[in-house]
Every structure is written in C-alpha cells, then in structure tokens.
Amino acid sequence: MTRIEATRLIVELAGDAPIIASLGHPAYDLFAAGDRPQNFYTWGSMGLASSVGLGLALARPDARVIVLDGDGSLLMNLGSLATIGLLRPTNLLLVVMDNEEYATTGGQPTPTAHGADLEAAARAMGITATATVRIEDELRRVVQLFQSGDRNAESLAPQGPRFVVAKVKESAPTAKPPLDCVFIKQRFMTAIGNPESATEGAAL
Amino acid sequence: MTTAPAWAIGVCNGVHAAGSRDVVYVPDNPLSHVLRVFEQQFRDVRLILATREEEALGIAAGLYLGGRLPTVMLQSSGLGNSLNALTSLLMPYQIPVLMVVSMRGDAGEWNAAQVPMGRAVRGICEAIGVPHATVEAAETASDTVRLAGKTAFGTRTSYACLLPRRVTTGSDPQGDRRRSVTL
Numbered sequence: 001m002t003r004i005e006a007t008r009l010i011v012e013l014a015g016d017a018p019i020i021a022s023l024g025h026p027a028y029d030l031f032a033a034g035d036r037p038q039n040f041y042t043w044g045s046m047g048l049a050s051s052v053g054l055g056l057a058l059a060r061p062d063a064r065v066i067v068l069d070g071d072g073s074l075l076m077n078l079g080s081l082a083t084i085g086l087l088r089p090t091n092l093l094l095v096v097m098d099n100e101e102y103a104t105t106g107g108q109p110t111p112t113a114h115g116a117d118l119e120a121a122a123r124a125m126g127i128t129a130t131a132t133v134r135i136e137d138e139l140r141r142v143v144q145l146f147q148s149g150d151r152n153a154e155s156l157a158p159q160g161p162r163f164v165v166a167k168v169k170e171s172a173p174t175a176k177p178p179l180d181c182v183f184i185k186q187r188f189m190t191a192i193g194n195p196e197s198a199t200e201g202a203a204l
Numbered sequence: 205m206t207t208a209p210a211w212a213i214g215v216c217n218g219v220h221a222a223g224s225r226d227v228v229y230v231p232d233n234p235l236s237h238v239l240r241v242f243e244q245q246f247r248d249v250r251l252i253l254a255t256r257e258e259e260a261l262g263i264a265a266g267l268y269l270g271g272r273l274p275t276v277m278l279q280s281s282g283l284g285n286s287l288n289a290l291t292s293l294l295m296p297y298q299i300p301v302l303m304v305v306s307m308r309g310d311a312g313e314w315n316a317a318q319v320p321m322g323r324a325v326r327g328i329c330e331a332i333g334v335p336h337a338t339v340e341a342a343e344t345a346s347d348t349v350r351l352a353g354k355t356a357f358g359t360r361t362s363y364a365c366l367l368p369r370r371v372t373t374g375s376d377p378q379g380d381r382r383r384s385v386t387l
Contacts, residue, residue: 020266040269044292048262051254052293055266055274058252059226063270079255083263086253181296185269194271199357 001136002171003097007033009136010066010095013143014038017064018056018192022049022073024104026097028173030068037191041177041184047076050094054084057092057161063192064091064147071098071112071165078121084161085126092161093146094122099170107170122163132165139166208244211371212237214345215304216246218365221346222353224275224302226267228252228260232279232306234372239277257282261289264301273357275302280309280325280366281318290362291332298360302353303334305366312369329364336364339371 003025011019011034020040021027026049027041042049053067074080074096084092100113112118119132133139146162178184189196215238219227225248229235242249254260257278264274278286283305294301308315309322329336337352339345349365356363 042293043296045262045289048258048265048289048293051259051262052266052269055228055263055268056270057266058250058263059267059270059272077256077259077262079259080262082255083253083259182298185297185299189269189271192269196360199268199271199273 001134001139001166001168003099003168004029004032004171004173005136006097006139006166006168007068009139010068010143011036013140013147014066015147017066017147018188019066019068020049020053020056021068022046022070024070025170025173026068026070026073028176029171031177032173032175035177037187039177040188043179043181047073047080049073050080050084051077053092053094054080054087054089057089058087060192061089061091064149065093067092067094069094069096071096071100071118072102072110074118075110075116081122081125081127085122088126088160090160093143094161094163096163096165097168098165099168101170103170119163119165127161127163129160129162130164132167134167139164208241209237209342211339211342211345211367212241213245214342215339215349215367216241217346218349219275219302219304219353220246220249221350222273222302223357224273224353226250226252226264226272227275227277228254228263228267229277230254230257230260230279230282232277234306234367234369235277235279235304238304257285258289261286261294261301265289265293265297265299268299268301273302273353275304275353277304278306280305280307281321283325283328284321287328287332290334294362295333299362300356300360301362302349302356303362303364304349305364306372307366307368310368310370312373325366334362334364336366338366338368342371345371
C-alpha cells in the first residue's frame with residue numbers, strides 16, 4: 001500500500017468528516033487524493049497535526065475528526081499521545097502514515113525504520129483502540145469502524161480515540177495544496193459549520 | 205480553603221470576559237492560583253493540560269477551528285518551546301490565541317537558568333510580531349487580559365499577557381522561600 005493509495009481510501013470513506021493533514025507529503029497527498037473544503041492542510045508546525053485534531057475533536061464532539069500524520073512528525077510531538085490518552089475523545093481518528101523515512105526532506109530513515117513502534121507508544125499512553133495496518137482492506141475496516149462509531153468492534157477496544165499506524169510505501173506527490181493559509185482556514189471553518197465570521201462576533 | 209490572590213481572580217475574570225471558555229495550560233507555580241480560581245468559580249471554563257507549550261498552542265488552534273476562543277497559559281520559559289507553533293501555524297493562518305504568560309527571570313528571580321529567556325520575552329514577541337501587554341497590578345489584571353483577548357479574537361492575532369513576578373509573588377513574602385525549597 002502506498003501513501004497515496006491509503007490517502008485516497010481515507011478520503012473516499014471520510015464523507016464530510018474534517019481531515020487535518022501534517023505538512024509536506026501527507027498534506028500534498030490529501031490534496032491529490034481529493035481537495036475538499038473539509039481538508040485542513042498545514043504548511044508548517046511539524047508535529048502539531050495531532051494536537052490540532054485533538055483541539056478540534058474537543059471543540060466539536062459532533063464531528064468525526066481524522067488526522068493524517070507522519071511518523072517523523074508524530075515523533076516530534078510524542079507528548080501528544082499522552083494528552084490524547086488522557087482526554088480520550090471518541091471522535092478522533094489519528095492515522096500515522098508510517099513510511100519509515102523523512103520523505104519530504106530526502107528520505108532519511110526515521111526511528112520506525114529501526115523498530116520504533118508507534119502503536120506500542122500509543123497504547124502505553126492510554127490509547128486502547130489501536131492497530132497497525134499494511135494493506136488497504138485492513139485500513140478500510142478501521143476507518144469504517146471509526147466512521148460508523150461502532151462500539152462492538154472485536155479487534156479495537158470499544159471506547160476512546162482510535163490510533164492507526166498505516167505502514168505505507170513512499171509515493172512521490174504529484175500536487176501541492178493551496179498556499180494561502182487564511183483561505184485554507186476560512187474555507188475549512190465554513191465547511192465544518194462554524195464560519196469564522198461567527199467566531200469573531202462572539203468575542204465582541 | 206485559602207483565599208485566592210486578587211491578581212489571579214482578575215486574570216480569570218479577564219479571560220472569561222474576553223469570551224474564552226477553553227484554557228490549555230502547562231503548569232506553573234503562580235498559575236496554580238489561576239487554575240484554582242477557574243476550577244472553583246468558573247465552572248463553564250474547560251481546563252486542558254498539555255505536556256509542552258508548543259502542543260498547547262496546537263490544541264488551541266484546533267479549538268479555534270472548531271469555533272472556540274482559546275486561551276493558553278504558560279510560563280515564560282515555555283515561550284521558547286512555542287515559537288514554531290506561533291510562527292508557522294498561528295501567525296500565517298491568523299489563528300488567534302490569548303496567551304497568559306507567567307514571568308520568570310524578571311525582578312525577584314532567584315534561578316539563573318530562568319533569567320536569559322525571561323529577559324528576552326518581550327524582544328522575542330516583538331521580533332515575531334506578537335503583541336504583548338503587561339499586567340502591572342492586581343487591580344488592572346482583569347482589564348488588561350480582557351482587552352488583550354478582545355483584540356486577539358477581534359483582529360485574529362495572538363496576544364501575550366505577561367504576569368510579572370512582582371505581581372504574582374511580590375505580595376507573598378514567604379513565596380520565594382517556599383519555592384526555593386520546593387523546586
């Protein structure tokens with residue numbers, strides 16, 4: 001399974017769920033797989049995609065929030081797993097596109113290439129609904145369970161956020177998302193039902 | 205139950221009056237007073253513990269995308285941990301966060317390891333373009349924080365409210381001695 005194949009599958013199953021993408025290749029592939037207003041592309045802040053997703057999941061318990069992170073990015077903010085494990089929002093799906101390399105910067109191996117186990121890290125931090133998937137059918141099943149809110153899943157624990165390591169092959173991105181950060185934000189907020197104009201008004 | 209210091213009550217009133225109901229924080233000794241006031245007197249405010257200041261700002265950004273008006277509370281030493289989130293997420297996306305910064309390294313500091321960053325806080329804020337205001341006294345804490353929040357959320361720029369040690373510990377003659385033992 002390549003990362004673009006995994007990303008296309010997630011977009012296909014996402015419906016109108018908001019998707020937060022980590023900078024670089026995860027964001028590029030999300031755009032290539034299907035640009036939609038519910039996509040939030042980060043252009044910086046490496047490591048913070050899972051934190052942004054957590055904040056959104058807390059703010060909007062009615063939404064099903066999907067995060068597309070990278071292995072290198074998550075390793076930059078591992079404390080995020082402890083916070084997610086502490087707060088346990090049930091409406092958060094964190095997918096780590098684990099290609100075992102810093103692909104955006106030239107393919108240097110990450111610690112996951114040498115055995116670092118991000119699923120084990122998530123479990124150690126109190127996230128109980130976890131999986132490591134290698135083929136599209138496994139990934140499809142996990143995303144479908146999350147989307148259905150199924151609490152009777154056998155292989156994934158019934159409560160709390162879901163954490164999935166998708167072992168993927170690097171696939172060279174073919175497109176880049178919009179460069180205008182404010183456009184990305186305002187389009188996203190409008191699409192998920194809280195346009196920024198309303199947020200601003202609440203402060204005054 | 206100990207009486208909460210007036211400056212801490214003022215900070216809470218200011219955050220609340222600015223419309224913020226979500227406070228992401230990394231703990232700090234003076235800020236423990238603020239947390240206690242929020243817990244006891246502002247039951248509609250959600251307190252969210254983060255492991256690191258940069259993470260706190262990321263969570264705050266997500267809260268804002270979800271329609272909330274977030275506050276982040278941190279110690280000034282954590283500003284260094286925050287710069288990537290500020291400069292490559294909050295600023296380019298114009299995502300506003302009201303920051304309440306408990307100062308270390310200013311007048312009254314006893315720990316040399318706190319001094320360089322404490323001294324640099326205002327210069328760093330100015331260098332990256334984050335406006336800042338200083339709470340000069342307990343009596344003005346509420347207004348200072350409220351107005352910073354109003355400008356932050358109205359103009360979509362993060363704003364730092366600095367709490368000097370003179371305000372947070374200056375009126376407590378036991379404060380420094382106690383901290384020098386407990387830290």
